[in-house]
Amino acid sequence: MSSFPDYYALLGVTQSATTEEIRQAYKKESLRTHPDRLTKASSAEKKRATEKFQAVADAYYVLSDPTRRSEYDVLYASQPRRSQDPNASSNFFSQFANMFAGAAGGSGAGAGQPGTPPAGQRPDAEGVFSDVFEELLRPEVERRVSWWAYLGAVCGAGVGFIIANIPGLMLGAVAGNRLGAIRDAKGKSVAAVFNQLGGNQKAEILRALAMKVLGSAF
Known part of the structure; x- marks a missing residue:
């Protein structure tokens, strides 16, 4: 291997960092590098951001789990050339994903969560992100998915009007709205809803998260 990833440097922490310090560092770096905040970026810029975002997720995945971290540290100490290059x-x-097979079901942060991959595979960056930000993402996402309720109301009203004119319209609107609200609230994880939002909506949510975590909108 020509260069070895310096996950501590990628997250901006020292080798003595605690698990909580690593989690907080990941929050900051993932928000700074998340490609969906670059709504006007070129394809090349978006590609570079996506690669950096993935590398930051890799760093958190490895360092947040005690077993994975100890195995990584053994290699880290023997590598003279370390790099922050994605x-x-x-x-x-x-080359080394299989070394983490024994930690796949570990007790570290993210174990068993969306970002935890099958043994021997690279973690899903969006899964890691949504896992860590679940608590903050949920209210931001729920504010932007009520359109199903509105759509349900409109469709229900239309069907009701066809069947029973004005009274049917009113009843259909209420029923449609309730069904739409159920569709908003159930059946999908926060991660799934977030990933299906439009680019501008995702950028707005990321800015809101940045204000909460970083104290600024980037």
Whole structure:
């Protein structure tokens, strides 16, 4: 391997950082590098941001779990050339992901969560992000998915009017609205809803998260 990923440097923490310090560092770096905040970026800029976002997720995935971290540290100490280049992280997982097989069901942060991949695979960056930000993402996402309730009301009203004119319209609107609200609230995880939102909506949510976590909208 020409270069070894320096996950501590990627997250901006020291080797003695606690699990909580690593979690907080990940929150900050993932918000700074999340590609969906770049609504006007070129395809090349979006690609670079996506690669950096993935590398930051890799760093959190490895360092947040005590077993994965200890195995990584053994290699880290033996590598003279360390890099923050996202390609170094990609190369690392292509060669060493299987070393984490024993930690796949570990007790570290994210174990069993959306961002935790099958043994031997690279973590899903969006899954890691949604896992860590679940508590903050939920209210932001729920404010932006009420359109199903409105759509349900409109469709229900239309069907009701066809069947029973004005009274049917009113009853259909109420029923449709309730069904739409159920569709908003159930059946999908916060991560799934967030990933299906439009680019501008995702950027707005990321700015709101940045204000809460970083104290600024980037």
